[in-house]
Amino acid sequence: MTAIDARTGPPRPSAHPGATDLTTPTEQVLLAAPAENFPVASRLLPAATRDHLNALYVFGRLVDDIGDEAPGDRLALLDELAADLELIWSGGEPKLPVHRRLAHTVRACDLPAEPFRRLVQANRQDQIVTRYDTYEDLVQYCTLSADPIGRMVLGVFGLATPARIALSDRICTALQLAEHFQDVAEDLAAGRIYVPLEDLDAFGVTEADLAAPVASPAVRHLMAFEVARARTLLDQGAPLVNLVGGRLRLAMAGFVGGGRAALDAIRRADYDMLGGAPKAPKPRMAAFAAAAWARSLVPGQAAAARAAGTAATAATAATASSTTASSTTAPGAAAAGGTGSSGPVPSGTVPTTATAPGGGAAVASAVPAPAPAGSDVDVPEGAR
Numbered sequence: 221m222t223a224i225d226a227r228t229g230p231p232r233p234s235a236h237p238g239a240t241d242l243t244t245p246t247e248q249v250l251l252a253a254p255a256e257n258f259p260v261a262s263r264l265l266p267a268a269t270r271d272h273l274n275a276l277y278v279f280g281r282l283v284d285d286i287g288d289e290a291p292g293d294r295l296a297l298l299d300e301l302a303a304d305l306e307l308i309w310s311g312g313e314p315k316l317p318v319h320r321r322l323a324h325t326v327r328a329c330d331l332p333a334e335p336f337r338r339l340v341q342a343n344r345q346d347q348i349v350t351r352y353d354t355y356e357d358l359v360q361y362c363t364l365s366a367d368p369i370g371r372m373v374l375g376v377f378g379l380a381t382p383a384r385i386a387l388s389d390r391i392c393t394a395l396q397l398a399e400h401f402q403d404v405a406e407d408l409a410a411g412r413i414y415v416p417l418e419d420l421d422a423f424g425v426t427e428a429d430l431a432a433p434v435a436s437p438a439v440r441h442l443m444a445f446e447v448a449r450a451r452t453l454l455d456q457g458a459p460l461v462n463l464v465g466g467r468l469r470l471a472m473a474g475f476v477g478g479g480r481a482a483l484d485a486i487r488r489a490d491y492d493m494l495g496g497a498p499k500a501p502k503p504r505m506a507a508f509a510a511a512a513w514a515r516s517l518v519p520g521q522a523a524a525a526r527a528a529g530t531a532a533t534a535a536t537a538a539t540a541s542s543t544t545a546s547s548t549t550a551p552g553a554a555a556a557g558g559t560g561s562s563g564p565v566p567s568g569t570v571p572t573t574a575t576a577p578g579g580g581a582a583v584a585s586a587v588p589a590p591a592p593a594g595s596d597v598d599v600p601e602g603a604r
Contacts, residue, residue: 240290246321249278272376275325278318287343295347302340309333331375335368355416366396377468383529386536390457397450398482402497435492443491447483454479461516462525477509
């Protein structure tokens with residue numbers, strides 16, 4: 221599950237028939253776009269830009285549907301997709317319809333291969349890893365499943381500077397976390413938990429508690445903490461709105477506002493998401509987006525955004541340096557077993573290819589460690 225699925229409003233319907241076939245025509249994959257939570261390619265944008273964003277969308281949508289819904293050997297399908305994808309950068313001609321369309325965008329916008337490879341790897345990891353021991357492990361996963369989306373979009377607009385990328389990564393990771401926290405019950409039914417196990421332990425929450433029809437006081441305390449941490453991360457990335465202009469600024473404000481609306485929906489549900497994913501009404505989504513855009517117009521915000529971008533870039537560089545100096549295998553992710561193109565993955569580890577530069581450890585250090593139930597973290601009504 222990747223950021224393509226990040227929910228703020230009503231859930232997306234199931235993929236159109238045939239969308240998990242590698243040879244699915246791009247037009248068929250694109251049929252799912254109107255049901256997404258954000259406009260895939262706003263009509264306010266120039267036609268050429270819309271075409272590029274649509275190409276990115278159909279790639280991400282197909283990869284995600286294969287990883288989540290395809291029958292048969294999903295790892296084999298992802299390996300086949302990855303091999304065809306590489307032809308775009310090696311000078312060959314890809315065979316898959318989605319990749320043929322993507323190749324034009326990659327070459328026209330000079331997009332690097334890394335973000336695309338990360339999305340494929342995220343879906344490989346979903347076939348193997350079902351639990352994350354620590355917050356850092358979960359954020360590391362988001363460097364594969366979420367951050368690439370923002371990097372691709374910035375690349376299409378020719379704005380992929382280090383500062384913008386660092387802020388975009390924070391927004392994308394926060395949106396992914398919001399989706400995970402909304403969908404705790406749905407993910408558990410699929411055999412996955414995207415809440416750090418260390419946090420479950422700190423708040424005295426068991427997997428059985430997450431399977432209950434109603435959230436217990438301990439679960440509500442846990443989710444209040446997770447929501448506060450995701451909101452902090454989103455706020456750290458929000459200055460990106462000031463570092464882009466024109467119609468893209470409106471779109472970025474929409475992403476930030478949508479994330480805040482999603483987290484607010486969990487809060488308004490008193491942190492009980494076990495009966496179904498809390499949804500943000502469209503008027504509240506619009507209000508949060510408008511507030512993010514209006515804030516970008518306040519005098520002094522541009523200078524503050526540049527400073528935030530510089531700080532985020534430095535933190536990302538420090539994280540990359542630390543990651544390089546540490547072991548290439550990230551401990552702490554509970555694996556379901558299986559193999560991918562990376563070879564066998566021992567239980568209790570994340571595939572080594574999941575370690576990517578610009579990861580989340582620096583982000584994690586900017587937010588508080590878990591506080592046990594009874595702390596002063598936004599105590600939910602139902603937990604009092």
